[in-house]
Each structure stands twice: as structure tokens, then as C-alpha cells.
Amino acid sequence: MPWCDDCARFLSPPSLSEKGECPTCGRVIAEASDLKVPWHFKLLVVATVLYLGLRAYQGVAWLVSR
Numbered sequence: 001m002p003w004c005d006d007c008a009r010f011l012s013p014p015s016l017s018e019k020g021e022c023p024t025c026g027r028v029i030a031e032a033s034d035l036k037v038p039w040h041f042k043l044l045v046v047a048t049v050l051y052l053g054l055r056a057y058q059g060v061a062w063l064v065s066r
Contacts, residue, residue, distance in 0.1 A: 006024075
């Protein structure tokens with residue numbers, strides 16, 4: 001969680017600008033590399049899409065066989 005000394009508050013990464021600036025005072029408080037999505041979240045999204053695709057295929061195959 002980025003901390004702004006001037007505003008004396010924590011900021012969530014989505015509330016920062018693309019450059020990592022505080023929305024209130026404009027001071028840079030985080031680097032762009034700190035704001036990237038973690039690799040394990042991307043892996044979770046890919047696994048979820050694959051699982052739901054498989055379940056959709058199974059559902060369509062079941063409907064066709066009936």
C-alpha cells in the first residue's frame with residue numbers, strides 16, 4: 001500500500017495515476033513497476049477461463065447427446 005507523506009494517508013494502487021502520483025497532491029509515491037498485476041493473479045484468471053471453457057464444452061456435449 002503506497003503511503004503519501006504530504007496527505008498522511010494510504011492509497012490503493014488503482015487510485016494512483018499511471019505514473020504513480022497521488023491524486024490529491026500530485027507527488028510521486030510509487031514506481032510503475034509496483035503497480036503491475038501480480039503473475040499469480042494472471043495465472044488464476046487463465047486457469048478460471050480454461051476451467052469454465054471445459055465446463056461449457058461438457059455442457060454443450062451433454063445437450064447434443066440428449
